[in-house]
Amino acid sequence: MKVPFSYLPRQFENPDPILAKIKELVTSGALTLGKTVEAFEEAFAAFIGTRYAIGVGSGTDALFLSLKALGVGPGHEVITCANTFVATAGAIHTTGARVVFVDCNDKFVIDTEQVEAAISPRTAAIMPVHYTGQPANLPELQKIAKRHNLPIVEDACTGIDASIGDLRCGATGLLAGFSFHPLKNLNIWGDGGMITTQSEGLYRKMLLVRNHGMLDRDTYAFFSFNSRLDTIQAAVGHHLLPDVTWITNRRIEVAHKYDTAFADLAPEVRTPPRDPGERHVFHLYMMRVSRRDELLATLKAAGISAKIHYPRPLHLQPAAAPLGYQPGSMPLTELMADEVISLPCHQHLTDAEVDFVITQVRQFYGASL
Numbered sequence: 001m002k003v004p005f006s007y008l009p010r011q012f013e014n015p016d017p018i019l020a021k022i023k024e025l026v027t028s029g030a031l032t033l034g035k036t037v038e039a040f041e042e043a044f045a046a047f048i049g050t051r052y053a054i055g056v057g058s059g060t061d062a063l064f065l066s067l068k069a070l071g072v073g074p075g076h077e078v079i080t081c082a083n084t085f086v087a088t089a090g091a092i093h094t095t096g097a098r099v100v101f102v103d104c105n106d107k108f109v110i111d112t113e114q115v116e117a118a119i120s121p122r123t124a125a126i127m128p129v130h131y132t133g134q135p136a137n138l139p140e141l142q143k144i145a146k147r148h149n150l151p152i153v154e155d156a157c158t159g160i161d162a163s164i165g166d167l168r169c170g171a172t173g174l175l176a177g178f179s180f181h182p183l184k185n186l187n188i189w190g191d192g193g194m195i196t197t198q199s200e201g202l203y204r205k206m207l208l209v210r211n212h213g214m215l216d217r218d219t220y221a222f223f224s225f226n227s228r229l230d231t232i233q234a235a236v237g238h239h240l241l242p243d244v245t246w247i248t249n250r251r252i253e254v255a256h257k258y259d260t261a262f263a264d265l266a267p268e269v270r271t272p273p274r275d276p277g278e279r280h281v282f283h284l285y286m287m288r289v290s291r292r293d294e295l296l297a298t299l300k301a302a303g304i305s306a307k308i309h310y311p312r313p314l315h316l317q318p319a320a321a322p323l324g325y326q327p328g329s330m331p332l333t334e335l336m337a338d339e340v341i342s343l344p345c346h347q348h349l350t351d352a353e354v355d356f357v358i359t360q361v362r363q364f365y366g367a368s369l
Ligand SMILES: *Cc1c(COP(=O)(O)O)cnc(C)c1O
Pocket: 058, 059, 060, 061, 084, 085, 087, 088, 129, 131, 155, 157, 158, 178, 179, 180, 181, 191, 192, 193
């Protein structure tokens, strides 16, 4: 049996309904912005629970342009966590601001106590990541942000449909960035991203920021970027948006099967604590295990494409050398880099495949089947 991490061949077995929409677009000639992008933005904002959404070129751009629109730049610092995809740090760095890393907690999201300790007079924003699909502790972050009068820009690239209590990921910060990369829970046929906000002023500004600062064809309010969400990709995203709820629910179902099946394997297998008040959307199913590399090799040999996210944390990457972090500065993040493994966990897995993964993991640790 092969248990793939990628589900694209299964998801797009029949691409015809989407291709029909693209055909319509191509023959209409309306290939940048326009009604197709606007309709997707409106539907996306409604789904997340914000008044506005702005389509951009990628999730990375969504984060970078959000910070730029808030005036973040040289001389500033932005606080984020060291265990995230490189794009979070890249988005901060490309504004000219300094990336300030803090450690994570046992749910793989930013440790809020350390956020407060990292705030300096130069701090311009806090960028929590809903990493793996686990909501960051937004209620606590809101309090910290309020106390220090700082904006939260959510990296919600892996947080679509996630929530914590009555706070929805992407609708809590001043701005939030989403990614539609082919391996994100809402995935288009290439790159794309979305910014969400409740602020009409920021919405109006972002429309200009993503499109040359162009007020109209002949008037430019300021010099800016071209990072428009591709119109063809907006058609793909809009077509798939209604699927997000069942996609999330199926991912949660698979994750719950894993949680239940591994509950008696501690301390060799440790799944993160789960809180029933949090909607974790399982972009990744990540857990901590002993003899990690051996387990990975065993699963691979059995045809299961498990992965490591990531073997080397950001603060110890060559790219972070100028920031001066030493090994030992983010103890939990560093421990996670040696212990985490991500199992296939997506909406196109069959129950038989999930059971096969469970059997292989239990066998590896010599547990009963
Ligand atoms: C994917 C991802 C991004 C970047 O999104 P792109 O669309 O690939 O640019 C940023 N942050 C996190 C946590 C991500 O997983």
